[in-house]
Amino acid sequence: MQIYINNLTFAYGIKTVLKNLSLTLNQGDYLVIKGKNGSGKSTFIKCLLGINEVKPNAIFYDQKDITEFKSWTDFGYVSQSFDEFNYEFPITVSELLSVSSAKGVSHQMRLKLLDQMRIFDIQNQNINSLSGGQLQRVFIVRAMLNNPKVLILDEPTASIDKQNKEFFYHTVDQLNKEGITIILITHSDEISHLNYTHILDMYGDLTNDFSVRKNSMEGSVQQ
Numbered sequence: 001m002q003i004y005i006n007n008l009t010f011a012y013g014i015k016t017v018l019k020n021l022s023l024t025l026n027q028g029d030y031l032v033i034k035g036k037n038g039s040g041k042s043t044f045i046k047c048l049l050g051i052n053e054v055k056p057n058a059i060f061y062d063q064k065d066i067t068e069f070k071s072w073t074d075f076g077y078v079s080q081s082f083d084e085f086n087y088e089f090p091i092t093v094s095e096l097l098s099v100s101s102a103k104g105v106s107h108q109m110r111l112k113l114l115d116q117m118r119i120f121d122i123q124n125q126n127i128n129s130l131s132g133g134q135l136q137r138v139f140i141v142r143a144m145l146n147n148p149k150v151l152i153l154d155e156p157t158a159s160i161d162k163q164n165k166e167f168f169y170h171t172v173d174q175l176n177k178e179g180i181t182i183i184l185i186t187h188s189d190e191i192s193h194l195n196y197t198h199i200l201d202m203y204g205d206l207t208n209d210f211s212v213r214k215n216s217m218e219g220s221v222q223q
């Protein structure tokens with residue numbers, strides 16, 4: 001698996017948000033995207049997922065231009081807010097996961113993921129009775145059901161406490177060690193304990209105020 005971003009420029013109307021962004025991610029890489037409100041983090045993810053329409057020759061997934069892409073099943077996405085979700089809907093964790101599963105996802109697979117995320121015990125609980133941290137883990141399980149090669153997490157720890165944060169980052173490390181490419185958006189400056197391989201730092205109000213670095217001693221800059 002490879003994501004190749006080649007001088008990506010993206011504008012909403014006349015407002016350019018991303019300019020000449022280049023980056024290559026290979027299988028098992030772990031990219032942290034950091035930056036303040038409005039710096040373009042979500043815009044970048046939306047380009048990657050085909051939600052924002054980009055020009056041809058800007059983003060390639062496994063050598064294929066994403067403008068020609070039809071299937072996004074290799075990508076799992078957990079959004080920053082669960083606002084789109086109707087919490088009042090009377091549905092249990094288990095029911096939610098079975099309706100979200102693609103064909104071919106076995107019950108055993110769901111149980112394994114629930115266990116891995118330490119939410120096995122709450123599978124028969126109504127989703128509206130869960131804490132923010134539990135709900136977040138349910139959504140990660142949901143994203144993992146299709147066995148994605150790339151897992152995108154948009155500000156995943158915004159509404160959870162310190163203990164759950166540590167568990168969460170540990171789980172992300174585990175998934176990454178299993179070979180899943182991670183793209184994690186964060187506001188937080190507390191990234192020194194994350195085992196990322198690359199960082200995309202969007203630090204300014206001005207377009208093109210960003211840097212891409214590898215998390216290694218040689219500090220190679222790819223921009």
Ligand SMILES: Nc1ncnc2c1ncn2[C@@H]1O[C@H](COP(=O)(O)OP(=O)(O)OP(=O)(O)O)[C@@H](O)[C@H]1O
Pocket residue numbers: 012015017035036037038039040041042043044187
């Ligand atoms: N659909 C849209 N139409 C027009 N402008 C938009 C749209 N979505 C985002 N923007 C603008 O693009 C810029 C980047 O927004 P984006 O949501 O990518 O930032 P962000 O870094 O993800 O912010 P946050 O940390 O608040 O989530 C902002 O100035 C925002 O107002």
